Amino acid sequence: MDKITAVTIDLDTIPADCYRIDAYQGGLISIKGENYTSSLIISPDKVVPDWPPSAFADLASQHIEQIIQLNPEIIILGTGEHLYFPAPELIARIFECEIGFEVMDTGAACRCYNLLVSEKRNVAAGLIMIQP
Numbered sequence: 001m002d003k004i005t006a007v008t009i010d011l012d013t014i015p016a017d018c019y020r021i022d023a024y025q026g027g028l029i030s031i032k033g034e035n036y037t038s039s040l041i042i043s044p045d046k047v048v049p050d051w052p053p054s055a056f057a058d059l060a061s062q063h064i065e066q067i068i069q070l071n072p073e074i075i076i077l078g079t080g081e082h083l084y085f086p087a088p089e090l091i092a093r094i095f096e097c098e099i100g101f102e103v104m105d106t107g108a109a110c111r112c113y114n115l116l117v118s119e120k121r122n123v124a125a126g127l128i129m130i131q132p
Contacts, residue, residue: 014118018044021110026081027132029110036129043070043124044117053128056084063126064091072124074100074116078109080128106130 014020019042023030027037031047041048048066053059056079067075075094077086083105094101104112106127116123 014114015120018117019047020117021114024107024110024130025132026130029127029129039127039129041067041070041124041126042113043072044122046070051126051128053126055131056080056128059086059090059128061090061093064093067124067126068093068097068099070124071122072099073122074102074124076109076112076116076123076125077101077103078106078125078127079103080106081130083108 019031021029021031021042022033029036029040031042036047036049038049039051039053041051051063051066053063059079064075077091079086083103085103091101102109102112107130109125109127113123113125113127
């Protein structure tokens, strides 16, 4: 039988100068003590508030381009309360730039973002706000 190794993730290891998601719920994402009430982009060194897509149906290629401009090695797309997969033509530019890409609901995207930042990864997340 294989031995199972426990892994502990300590998010307190995120450097103080990096942006970390403290909490999220419908209609709110808290980052470093500041509350955001609309969709946003976050990376370790920048928060872009008021990202235009307020719902997955609003997502367009120019919104993806805004994330690409941060030059991440990985992009996480949070699609709101539910997981939706973007059309391939919408995200083609990400693959042209050889950037890793993951899509998940926004709650999972918040948790994944924090995990990757704790590993000192160059990640950017486009988070569509979960509707209250």
